[in-house]
Amino acid sequence: MMMRLYGSSQSGNCLKPKWVAALLGLDLEWVEVSAFDGSTRTPEFLAINPAGQVPVVVLSDGRTLSQSNAIMLHLAEESRLIPSDAYNRAKMFEWLFWEQYSHEPAIAVRIARMHYLKIPEAELDPALLTKGEAALARMELRLKGAAYLVGDALSLADIALIAYTRNAPKGGFELARYPAVGAWIARVERDLGLVNASEAS
Amino acid sequence: MMMRLYGSSQSGNCLKPKWVAALLGLDLEWVEVSAFDGSTRTPEFLAINPAGQVPVVVLSDGRTLSQSNAIMLHLAEESRLIPSDAYNRAKMFEWLFWEQYSHEPAIAVRIARMHYLKIPEAELDPALLTKGEAALARMELRLKGAAYLVGDALSLADIALIAYTRNAPKGGFELARYPAVGAWIARVERDLGLVNASEAS
Numbered sequence: 001m002m003m004r005l006y007g008s009s010q011s012g013n014c015l016k017p018k019w020v021a022a023l024l025g026l027d028l029e030w031v032e033v034s035a036f037d038g039s040t041r042t043p044e045f046l047a048i049n050p051a052g053q054v055p056v057v058v059l060s061d062g063r064t065l066s067q068s069n070a071i072m073l074h075l076a077e078e079s080r081l082i083p084s085d086a087y088n089r090a091k092m093f094e095w096l097f098w099e100q101y102s103h104e105p106a107i108a109v110r111i112a113r114m115h116y117l118k119i120p121e122a123e124l125d126p127a128l129l130t131k132g133e134a135a136l137a138r139m140e141l142r143l144k145g146a147a148y149l150v151g152d153a154l155s156l157a158d159i160a161l162i163a164y165t166r167n168a169p170k171g172g173f174e175l176a177r178y179p180a181v182g183a184w185i186a187r188v189e190r191d192l193g194l195v196n197a198s199e200a201s
Numbered sequence: 202m203m204m205r206l207y208g209s210s211q212s213g214n215c216l217k218p219k220w221v222a223a224l225l226g227l228d229l230e231w232v233e234v235s236a237f238d239g240s241t242r243t244p245e246f247l248a249i250n251p252a253g254q255v256p257v258v259v260l261s262d263g264r265t266l267s268q269s270n271a272i273m274l275h276l277a278e279e280s281r282l283i284p285s286d287a288y289n290r291a292k293m294f295e296w297l298f299w300e301q302y303s304h305e306p307a308i309a310v311r312i313a314r315m316h317y318l319k320i321p322e323a324e325l326d327p328a329l330l331t332k333g334e335a336a337l338a339r340m341e342l343r344l345k346g347a348a349y350l351v352g353d354a355l356s357l358a359d360i361a362l363i364a365y366t367r368n369a370p371k372g373g374f375e376l377a378r379y380p381a382v383g384a385w386i387a388r389v390e391r392d393l394g395l396v397n398a399s400e401a402s
Contacts, residue, residue, distance in 0.1 A: 050342075051339070059288075063288060065288075065291050065292070065295060066295055067294065067295045067298040067299055067302075068298075069294070069298050070291055070292075070294035070295040070297075070298050071291075073291065073294050074287070074288075074290075074291040074294070077287065086275070086278065087260075087264060087266075087275075089275075090266050090271055090272075090274065090275040091266070091271075093268065093270070093271035093274050093275070094266060094267055094268045094271040096271075096298075097268040097269075097270050097271050097297075097298070097301055098268055100298055100301050100302045101268075101301045101302070101305075101306075104302075105302075105306070138252070141251075
């Protein structure tokens with residue numbers, strides 16, 4: 001049975017493992033589901049993930065796994081996307097946990113509320129902006145002196161962080177204020193074979 | 202140079218790597234700092250972690266590492282606390298990321314606001330309670346049929362999750378509603394050599 005990834009194309013968290021599979025040449029069937037059209041609430045989907053959340057992967061032996069960063073780590077085991085140096089590997093984990101705690105809850109949430117739910121900016125919790133700007137500033141600090149977040153090569157840290165950072169303008173964040181982050185987005189998009197956001201209409 | 206861990210004894214996130222070091226017999230010097238007394242804002246501490254957050258570890262070669270779960274993973278590499286089976290290892294990561302995204306921001310935050318900041322319960326965001334109860338229910342579902350969160354042995358998943366779960370009553374959560382979680386707390390506290398919360402006054 002081919003590995004199946006249930007996800008929404010609009011969700012950065014879902015795209016992370018899709019990109020990893022593509023980079024590593026893994027066979028992975030993408031099944032589009034969405035919280036917006038009810039397809040994550042069907043009995044069939046809830047049998048796979050009782051929490052009703054995406055992404056979730058059904059492995060070739062039928063067992064399931066959720067949490068975007070945990071799925072990426074599983075797909076990428078012993079690949080070049082996980083640093084072989086122990087300290088760099090630890091720094092990769094530092095970024096992965098930081099992404100879920102300090103970046104995604106501000107930047108992804110503001111993108112969802114502004115861009116998808118069309119909530120007027122004035123009605124949003126102001127902490128989403130300050131917390132998101134602090135996250136971008138932290139990335140800028142690292143990327144001013146380095147091409148990638150860990151060591152000198154692409155790793156899962158970059159893939160986790162680009163998922164929502166590249167769409168930060170949809171959440172009202174001005175990427176022009178973080179030029180090293182902007183250059184890194186273009187670099188990682190090239191590595192992942194994505195259309196550069198600035199070239200897309 | 203001995204490895205130094207800067208942390209606050211009141212913070213579950215800080216205790217996680219301390220417990221791992223104790224279990225594995227690693228030499229680790231604990232340096233008590235606290236956001237409450239200003240010691241995480243001194244120039245000396247900010248030189249170690251510009252974000253002013255704990256825990257942070259200074260490794261024997263002087264390099265630093267933050268994020269509680271990333272520090273635990275680094276200390277525990279190739280130990281019995283990380284499952285050798287690839288699927289179980291992936292499930293451990295699933296719990297670690299879930300803890301930082303869906304458990305800590307509700308349960309630890311409610312403990313901090315009620316127990317340490319003494320904010321009246323009526324003034325708290327009601328979402329903290331519903332989100333925390335959902336997290337405890339998810340743990341109960343797993344632990345009704347298993348002694349540990351992953352496989353049949355103690356792993357970093359249990360250490361990450363017990364840090365705040367054992368103090369959930371200080372955040373107004375009724376652990377009596379989650380009997381399997383209660384039994385697991387006693388089991389993991391025994392494994393970690395901690396005083397059982399129910400025996401402490």
